[in-house]
Amino acid sequence: MEKESVKIKFEEHFKLFVLLKDKIAFESEFLENGVDFYFEEKQPNITCGIRYFLRDVDRPKIDKIVIENGIIASTETIPSYDYGDQQKVQKIYAITACVVVVIILIVFAMVELFKEEHWLQ
Structure with a gap:
């Protein structure tokens, strides 16, 4: 079974950003x-995530995989943020301060x- 099929783009699909x-x-969970x-x-820009095209019929499986593995994923309308990474950065700033x-x-x-010792002499 070919896993990276461009045919998905021409079927009923949705986009997910990871x-x-x-x-x-x-990807390994999808293959398994x-x-x-x-x-x-x-x-051109992967800062928002890598765009995957997935079949609508696989949505229940995909939801289960994403939730069980703690994968940060989003749709086009809802951007993804990894709040865990932001907390780590904030912790570093606080420790540095x-x-x-x-x-x-x-x-x-x-x-x-030094002032006190200097005056005593």
Whole structure:
């Protein structure tokens, strides 16, 4: 059975966008479950995800695969966001800000100690 069939584009189908990080898991699950799919390899912009063309009759299988594997997918009208990645970035920013504040406090404390020691001599 050919898995990447352009014929899907000419049947009743829908488009699903999958983030690049989920591409391998997405395609391997489809191959294991016998779901035909087609995607255009030469897409100008994949930041919104890779566009897959999928048969309408396979929608229940596809929904199950996406949900069970935690794959971030969206349609053309609803953009996909990986909130987990955004939380990781926000956590890094928060840790960096805390480290900078601690360093500034240490520098101020050292300056104050130096002033006190300098006046004592």
